[in-house]
Amino acid sequence: MADQDIALMAHLMRRAGFGAPYTELETRVATGYEATVEELLHPEAQPEVDADIMMRYKTEWVSKAGLEGQQEEWTFRMINTKRPLEEKIALFWHGILCTGHAKCENPRQQEFEVDMFRRGGLGKFSDLLMDLASDPAMVFFLDNCMSHKGAINENWGRELLELFSMGVGMDGKPNYSEDDVKEAARAFTGWTVANAMPRYPYGRYQAKFIYDPSDHDDGEKTFLGETGNWNGEDIINIIAKQPATARFVARHLYNYFVADEPQVPAWQHTPPRDPELIKMLEDEYFRTGSDIRSMLRVLFNSAAFKKARFAKVKSPAETVIGTIRLVGDFTFPKPGLNALALTIRYMGQDLLNPPTVEGWHTGREWIDSGTLVERINFTADNVGNINLPGVRAMVERLRAEGPTLSPERLVDGCLEQLGAYELAASTRNELVALARHEGEVQTGDEKFAVRVTQMLQSIVATTEYLFA
């Protein structure tokens, strides 16, 4: 049935991207689900955001010197991208393979890293780890430049195992020992950065990764039971082979794209919500040599994914970007973009600056009494603004249905336009009652637009709307 296809496509676009307006959903349904999945999985086939316009109007995006400027730039890209999965996957990896402005204080350097996630985020996980280990922002962030032959710094070695690949444990058992952490740290000695110039008085210069063989401990090491004169790339290859790595990647993909899992520290002792889908993803991991694109193909085409409607609390980025894409605002770098980017921060997600190397706590933990009001008011303000093209489009679409709308149709029509949202029966009844209270809905009436935006505002204030 057409409505089911629309609902499924809306679900896919919310997860693989930031949602889509109704007309786009209709076009994509005509293309077909599998074909759309393929298009999403190949962002390189779509045009990039127009860099010339960006740099011309926002010169701070050329120097990339400021944090807020770069948050603004990323916000603009997410709003206007024709490669939604590319941005989503960059955000995904940024939230797991974390560096933070709090320490790096070099937005240009972090931008380099985020770009690496855009380009390599759908490729092989082992390649991504290699790029990460030689990324200057990461080398600095986890102190590998302070790790020397004979005097190791364990920070990178530890987080690589704990947060970036296998995790602390699986199925109740630990995945690695303290000795493994030390051996990994030894193997990565020499993976450092050329001295960046100090910040004052000339400003920041981009750092460069260099491998210093004289500082590398090339002695024998035993890592996860395998012995050899391991260097960093050997460690990554050993890690990539581990079932724990496949599990970790699968679980993170599930948590981000399918449904909220408990927080990562609980994963050692808490089984996955959907062991079957996780197993499918793990199998694909090994079948393709850790290819993320292939794993996502399995994920998006799985029955479990298609059924997992509204199983995730939207992140602040998804809330803000999704709303702006829906209402069709900021298609141009106009004033106000900075305030918009800050809204994502106020909702609890400071882009390029996660609170710790563990990233953000997601799911239910996005919401507290401060952020809830921010979300509701932000979204309601936007969908209530009849001057925005996306809002006008929703109004006109409903107007075209006929001279009058029943209260039920007003509610259901708005739900469809917002992306085929579903409400609990009690919630829907309340909204129908609200519509009925205002009297008959005449689409030719000058107040019709207000009737629609009112209903949209009431819908985006519901608890159901917090979910994607």
Next chain:
Amino acid sequence: MSSDAKEPVLVVLQLSGGNDALNTVIPYGDPLYYDNRPNVQIPEDQVLPINDKIGLHPTMGPIKALYDEGKVAIIQGIGYPHPNRSHFRSMDIWHTCEPDKVGDEGWLGRALRDLDPQKENVLTGVNFGRGLPRALAAPGVPVASVGNLETYGVLTGIEAEDQRMKALETFSNVYSPMIGQGPVLDYFAQTGLDALKGADILSTAPEKYHSSVKYGSDTVAQYMRNIVQTHLADFGTRVFYTTAPYNSFDTHAGELANHTKLWTETSKAIGAFYEDLKEHHATEDVVLLVFTEFGRRVHDNGSGTDHGAGGHAFVIGDKVKGGLYGEYPSLQQDKLVEGDLCFNNDFRGLYTTLLEKWLKLDAKPIVNGEFEQFAFI
């Protein structure tokens, strides 16, 4: 909600960015200060002296006046072991009392839980600013976070009054049945209803407020004014929190000019805050804590100062026994820690003092341990 016996109220002003302790409480009597600060120093004749060794920044007149009245306790050399020089991490540590691991409950969130265990008053804790500082966060504890008191509310974008009322009624009706539908929806629904209730009550505060005191137009001053408005409206709020705008005190460059502006505004705001409470005979029940996440390096960098350790905190109020607490950290090279001032008292001791002696709560579970208290209350 009014009562004759006024419950003690704690107001917290967070100076984000790492305020430069050495240029706030200035050791003008120590030649090492001038040696280490060739470019970022306050001349001796400009300092507002507290004694012949230390004094306050020249812009801190209002605070000096309160100090002379015996109402300001200066906690010198405050910090914690293994100082962290990241804004976020260090502020987190001050917020959660967890120096060694990532905590997710704030000390004031826990305090609010103890102050109002049955959640009878959704406005027991109010934050002025956007988002919610982690200091106030604890699962299940409602805290109102007000970006703008005059316009605070749910669905404030709906301009027509009766439309908004209807939408809010619907909102309330929609959220109520969610309770009991499982922990996540429960939590969201309760949070929504609490926010709505809080907003309703808070919206009555501005109209009840009449004052002759003039505040500055800067963010801190306006939020301090909002705090007074809300306190005087007698909603039973016990903890107020506000933050100087994002990292404003992070004076890596151009410090002399920036720091001067910051403290001019902040001192005026604190002065006006106290004046306002005084005008309304409300000074006895309020104590103000002013803190920052770390001090700054002893040696300047040519134009400003970089992140350091060991700072000062201020506690201000009628019931505060003013004076100097803790020790002024030594500037001698061998007493520094990696070029930074060494702390001599743990911030959790300051918290313990406020929690136990002012808010009458058991501090140990809130600050995760036992710490030496001060005698300023």
